Amino acid sequence: MTDTVRETGQASAGGARPFSPYEFLLAFRYLRARRKHGGVALIAWISFGGIALAVTGLIAVMSIMNGFRAELFNQLLGFQPHVYVDTREIDPGNIDRLIEEIEAMPGVKSANPVTAGQVMATSERYETFLQVLAVRPDDLAAMDVVRSGEDPRSQTGLTHGDLSEFGTGRYGGDVIVLGSGVARRLGVNVGDRVTFLSARAAPSAFGARPQQKAYYVGAILAAGVSTIDDSLAFMPLEQGQLFFVRGEGVDQIQVRLDDPDLAPLFVDPIRMITGPNTSVYDYTRLDPAFFNALQFERTAMRLILSIVVAIAAMNIISGLVMLVKNKSRDIAILRTMGATQASIMRVFLIVGASIGMAGTFAGLMLGILFVVNIGPIQDFITWTTGAQVWDPTVYYLYRIPAQLDWGEVGFISIFGLIISLVVTLPPAWRAARLDPVEALRYE
Numbered sequence: 001m002t003d004t005v006r007e008t009g010q011a012s013a014g015g016a017r018p019f020s021p022y023e024f025l026l027a028f029r030y031l032r033a034r035r036k037h038g039g040v041a042l043i044a045w046i047s048f049g050g051i052a053l054a055v056t057g058l059i060a061v062m063s064i065m066n067g068f069r070a071e072l073f074n075q076l077l078g079f080q081p082h083v084y085v086d087t088r089e090i091d092p093g094n095i096d097r098l099i100e101e102i103e104a105m106p107g108v109k110s111a112n113p114v115t116a117g118q119v120m121a122t123s124e125r126y127e128t129f130l131q132v133l134a135v136r137p138d139d140l141a142a143m144d145v146v147r148s149g150e151d152p153r154s155q156t157g158l159t160h161g162d163l164s165e166f167g168t169g170r171y172g173g174d175v176i177v178l179g180s181g182v183a184r185r186l187g188v189n190v191g192d193r194v195t196f197l198s199a200r201a202a203p204s205a206f207g208a209r210p211q212q213k214a215y216y217v218g219a220i221l222a223a224g225v226s227t228i229d230d231s232l233a234f235m236p237l238e239q240g241q242l243f244f245v246r247g248e249g250v251d252q253i254q255v256r257l258d259d260p261d262l263a264p265l266f267v268d269p270i271r272m273i274t275g276p277n278t279s280v281y282d283y284t285r286l287d288p289a290f291f292n293a294l295q296f297e298r299t300a301m302r303l304i305l306s307i308v309v310a311i312a313a314m315n316i317i318s319g320l321v322m323l324v325k326n327k328s329r330d331i332a333i334l335r336t337m338g339a340t341q342a343s344i345m346r347v348f349l350i351v352g353a354s355i356g357m358a359g360t361f362a363g364l365m366l367g368i369l370f371v372v373n374i375g376p377i378q379d380f381i382t383w384t385t386g387a388q389v390w391d392p393t394v395y396y397l398y399r400i401p402a403q404l405d406w407g408e409v410g411f412i413s414i415f416g417l418i419i420s421l422v423v424t425l426p427p428a429w430r431a432a433r434l435d436p437v438e439a440l441r442y443e
Helices: 002-008 021-031 038-079 092-103 137-142 144-150 180-186 237-243 260-274 288-313 315-326 328-336 341-372 374-385 406-432 436-440
Strands: 083-086 108-122 127-135 157-161 175-179 193-202 209-222 232-236 252-257 280-282
Touching (some): 038 288, 038 315, 038 341, 038 406, 092 108, 108 137, 108 180, 108 237, 127 137, 127 180, 127 237, 144 157, 175 180, 180 209, 232 237, 252 260, 260 280, 288 315, 315 328, 328 341, 328 436, 341 374
Parallel strands (some): 127 232, 175 209
Antiparallel strands (some): 083 252, 108 127, 108 193, 108 252, 157 209, 175 232, 193 209
């Protein structure tokens, strides 16, 4: 021990400079396993493994949650617009101009006029209530949820039929598109007839009477979200204006953005275009409890798993306390040779920080490898168990979704290093406060 100090030439009456080579040399010597200090080495390895597994679990769980959130948003927002503009109080002659101005905004993918209404739908055997959206044929074909069906592995999109007849004929024709749940509840398929009955009265020679008309199913759409599949149908915009007695007007302009997460930032700029008295709101206002719950769940899971990382790092304290006890004589000798309390403290800080840094780095590598290879891992589990552990007909997803968020990876790295350093402070401070006289009294 004393030879090491003399050879490095770093100990003097004034103490060594902070984090000098001899401090690192002593710290790494203490980290090396020795037979008589095997318990300390074992605890160090346990601390390393605990931190590595905790960081791996944190990255894996948060990545899978991010993947689920992204897939849910893709499915939900593949149909649902990101910003709504209520146009019922706007002159119908200004609708086209407003659509052009909104679509010219950077970040806006499309702005589509929509007419909506509630109807009772009846088939030859069943009936149900549903929401009908009247849209332009090109706008329906451009929806992400419709285009998702182009992937043969996808469980969403047009499951039956096509849009070739949608929007053709007088006033848009009489072909409609039903959600998969609606078609199942009505017991209909492509080509079957469905009658819509609207409670909104239309003027006639015999007075006002409810609107009623028969339509034919042209396609069946699966969005993968029950609230959409079980309650929605689409008809051409012209037919919707006629059936719901809207004249030339529309109920909404539905705006879709390149980045849905920026939807709240577009509300005020769009309101400036449409006028201050126009109702403009983003998709998070439709069901704030749902979106707040998603965010809370994500935050709560990150907090819980961070606590697991902290618990794993606590093992470092046990190892350092034993190390300080075993090295009391060496610490006393170093103090008598001129090593300062700060220098001794830094040595043991380096020991604990090295364990935490190595465990965090190993956990990062394992976590990233797990997320990147989650598909082959899923296939391996399916092959070894002989059972389908992930049923795409239930979850509407072909694979377990996982999405790396490098911002979260950075947070996990910094948190792992900080917590490892913090738990090292108490035993390092104890080592620094060790009295050389008491330590050498019985030597």
